[in-house]
Amino acid sequence: MQEPIVITGIGLVTPLGKGRELFWSRLLAGDSGISPVSSFDTSAYSVHLGGEVKDFRAREHVKNLEPESLGRASQMAIAAAYEALEDSGVDLGEIPRERSGVIMGTTSGEPQEVERFDDRYVAGDLRSVGREFMDRYPCHVIPAHMAAELGLAGFNLMIPAACAAGSYAVGQACEVLGSGRADVMLAGGADSFSRITYSGFARLGAIAQEKCQPFDRGRRGMIPGEGAAVLVLETRRRARQRGAHVYAEVAGYGLTCDAHHMTAAHPQGDGAARAMEQALDHSGIHAQEVGYISAHGTGTPTNDRLETLAACRVFGARAGGKPISSIKSMLGHTMGAASAIETAVCALVIEEGKIPPTINFEDPDPECDLDCVPNEARDQRVDVAMNNAYAFGGNNASLVLRRPAS
Amino acid sequence: MSYRAAQPESPQTGNPQTGSSQIPDRRVVVTGFGVVSPLGDSPRELHGRLCAGACALAPIELFDVQDLPVTLGAEIPGFSARDYLGEGNLRPLDRTARLAASATERALADAGLSTEDRHRLSVGLILGTVFGSVGTISAFDRRGLEAGPRYVKPLDFANSVINAAAGQTAIWHGLPGVNSTICSGTSSGLQALAYGADLIRGGRADILVAGGAEELCFESFLGYQRTGRIAGSRNAAPPCAVPFGAGRNGFLLGEGAAFLVLEAEESARDRGVAIRAVLAGSSSGFDPSRGHDGDSAAASLKRCISMALHQAGRESSALGAVSCSANGSPTGDLYEAQGLAQALGDAAGTVPITASKGLLGESLGAGGALQAIILLESLRRGQLPGIGGSESPEAGLPLGRLEPTPRDVIAAVGLATSSSFDGHSCAIVFDGEGGTNE
Structure with a gap:
């Protein structure tokens, strides 16, 4: 076998809380992160529940970029990236900056940015659309913001393979590491709560009224949510050299x-x-x-x-x-x-x-x-x-x- | 995880099991081209019109530009997917998907991949794009705002995901292999080729249609004008989108789709198809300053080019032509020139360089793939289009060969580079001498 790739850091921003430890304990307790949607008015919908991330304050996480200049998915992704890096013990200062990179996945990128544009469009107020629309909306800006915040000059990519995207990102990060083109890669996925997504699934009748019941005979649908997860990936050899804690190896x-x-x-x-x-x-x-x-x-x-x-x-x-x-x-x-x-x-x-x-x-x-x-x-x-x-x-x-x- | 993976899923191609670490990476060859662009729908036509200095920029007719200060763009005049895709229900495909499916049709046919082959050989698709279709996404949302969420259109919702064009194209053509959408700004098209090449080298795929697609639509047309990056969008100056031009003041948007069929060399030989070129090296990087620090931006591209040349086993002196991403951006073109010059050394003064976005527009996710097709057709024909436009190059740029008219290409190794305004860069080295048919 060539160089195996391992996971040495985990960062999470989820409807069950921020941070790996809180998330994991609530997950094992069988807690629910579902609540009435607060990010937009659902009174015109027949469903009202969502998996929103609560009490997320970008200013607590974004240190180098201007937090308010970023879309919500980028903000959550940066928070998850910092947690994952800290968890891994990787010192970015010890790695040539072109040897570390980011690959992320998403479904809609920064949908709240295009929704803001749409609000203005419908209100006949396109004059108030400024440069922030294109600075914040295209999905490739999520890994770009992460790399700019952290100073990473290596491989940088968004793979928007919708609801499987995080796995595509992890897979490609393994290819980059395995072929020796990076020392450390951040890989994961991010999406912010979206009116577009909610409306679409509601129209398809795919959203559950009361609860999400996978594999149950009475299951009535999914419940849209949001969040971000970032993993630190590196070669097993490198992780061993620096005595890092390894969660798991990506086998394939x-x-x-x-x-x-x-x-x-x-x-x-x-x-x-x-x-x-x-x-x-x-x-x-x-x-x-x-x-x-x-x-x-x-x-x-x-x-x-x-x-x-x-x-x-x-x-x-x-x-x-x-x-x-x-x-x-x-x-x-x-x-x-x-x-x-x-x-x-x-x-x-x-x-x-x-x-x-x-x-x-x-x-x-x-x-x-x-x-x-x-x-x-x-x-x-x-x-x-x-x-x-x-x-x-x-x-x-x-x-x-x-x-x-x- | 082992990088050079076993590939037991595709015994049809007769590939050896490549589980041993002793087996070198597989060579990635190009066996087909498909393009739908404002200047033609074949590599030959596109190349010919670029060499003739044809310019696709004209007042937008696709949508109402309202009272925007800039009205120029490069549309594909009279584009009709029916011309490429024949019978079938085109309704589920938005403009981006139609462009992608049309160019993919051309690429599959060019590579001799029948409907049966696509399934048997598990052909995949890698599509670079910036937006998918922000036009579709916005229209879906506005319908909900105006008529109420119960009246949104399910068909539009399916296309509101950024990977919609890749999914629709795979469905249309029956492509069951890896299906990935790649977003890295204006380098997305080149990045899709690099990503596809990685998958083939590593044994993850044998045959991939890889490239990019982007539509012109009102939402991005307005959005980019508000960034001030569009030529003529500031200070009421007349637009000048000539790459490297002395008076350049931004880019103008275009649209299109372009794909290469990338294939493991042994697969192409087993199929008995012509090998048009070898994708010999590729590399990607990022400028964390995102253009705020010119040295950082140039260094990022320089590293990409150097690594791509290294992977290809080539010196910069071997290059016969360069197809770069310069689009008229005052700083972006400068940094690309500096990055090229740093990587190429002495060759920066002698290798002919083209940049086609002054004639084709900045077609975002499609741009890099169009650059690759223009480069490969130039290597094949021995002639590289000039950099169109009446502007003379900015004085003092560190590149020697930015002529406005076509140049002879005397070596069959080419370089395509992309330097995106949001920080992403990518470089690919193609070796035309590896081809067997010309």
Whole structure:
């Protein structure tokens, strides 16, 4: 094997709180981060819940750039990046600045910036649109703001693979590190709460009225959310040299496209199954070795049924009896941040030997016959974890993490 | 994770299992081109018109420019996706997706990839863009504001994600492999090629359609005017978007789509298709000052170029042509010239350099891929378009060959560079001598 890539730092800004420790304890407690939407008026909608990040103050996190000059996703991403760097113990001052970079994922980038433009457009007030629209809105500015804030001159990229984007970002960061083009990479995902996203899913009837219930027979849909997650990635050799704590090794990943429908998954879960198979092949790991699966698990009737189908194609009936939980039951769907947060969760599951539950589980669905770790976290040693994510555009990603070799 | 990964999913191409660390990275070759641009929809036509000095900039007709001070842009006149895509329901595809799907159709056909091949060989798509379609996204949201959220259009919602054009194009053409959208400002198109090349080198894919697409729309047209980066948007000065031009005062927006078919060399040989060029080296970087510090901006591009040349195993003296991203920006063009000069050394005085955005407009995510196609067609034909426009280059720029008229290309190694105003840079070295058919 060539140089393995490891995760040495985790930073999180989520509807369950800021910071890895708070997030993890609330996740294991089965807490919910869902609440009535506060960032815009939902009175004209038939649904009102969202997974918003509460009490986030950019001024507490953004040190070098002007906090107010950044969109919310950039602000959250910078907060997560600082936490991840501190957690990793990486001293950026010791690394040539062109040897460290950022790859992020997103669904909508900075949607609140285009929404502000739209408000002005509808109000007939386009004259008041200034340079901030284009300085803040295009999604590539998120990793650009992070790199400008932190002084990183290496590889810099946004991969907006929608709700699977965080996994695409982590995968590409591994390629950059593995080929020796960087010493340290930050990778993750970010999205801010969006009227556009909310309206779209509401129109599709995909948002749950009361709660998100992945794999439950009575599940009624997803709940849109927001957040950011950033991981510090580096080669195992480098991590060992500096005596760093390692959460997990990225064993491999698979990326496929359904090429079927923009918003509906393939009816046999084809692309999803291929992504899992590719990820296992790439990792050199047998299906039996996987000890935990972080589900995409949005809580929509179709996603959870087809995801079950795909998992059973790869792992056998009941997905081989493997625990497969959806933290979206607690966070809602944090869109472009989701698969990055879930990658962090897989690393923490391996590290801590605890599996977060799928909450709000009441009534088993024969079409989702899985061990979804209902309602209660579980103590269980896990050596290999798989993170699955599926996105608009038929973009599928499966990422495999494993316990670092000691 | 092992970088040089096993590739057991595609035994059809007869690739060896590359799990051993002893096996070198695979060579990445170019086997097809597809382009839809304001100056033509084939590399030959685009190259010919650029060499003739044709300029696509004209008053915008696609949308109402309202009372904006600048009205010029480079539209694709009379673009109709039907001409490229034939029968089928085009309604789900917005303009960006139609441009992408049309250019992809040309690229797939050029590379001899049938519908059956695309599935069997698990062809993927890497699409560089800045916005996807901010026109679609904004229209979706405005509908909700004006009519109420219950009246938003589901079809538009599907296209409100930034990866919509890549998804729609994959659906249209049946491309089941890796599907990724790449955003790094105006370097997105080159970055998509570099990303695709990485995936092929590392054994993650055998065949990828890679490039970029961007539409002209009111939202970005207005938005960039408000930044002051658009030529003529400040001080009521007449627009001058001539790259490196003495009187340049910004860029003018354009649109288009351009894709290369990138392929592992052994896959191309197995298929028996012509290899047009080798993507021999690529590198990316970032200027944390984002153009506020000229030295930092130039150094960022210099590093990219040097690393791309190193990966290609070439000295700058081997270069026959450079296709760069200069677009008329007063500082951006200067920093690109400085970065090029620092990386190229003596060759900065002798290698002919072109920049086409003065004629084609700044087509954002498509721009880098258009640069690559112009470069490769120039290597093939032995002629590099001049830098169009009546302006003479700014005095004192450290580049020797910024002529307004076409130049002979005497070596088949080319360099494409991009330096984006939000800080991203990218460089790719193509080796035309690796081609087998010309």
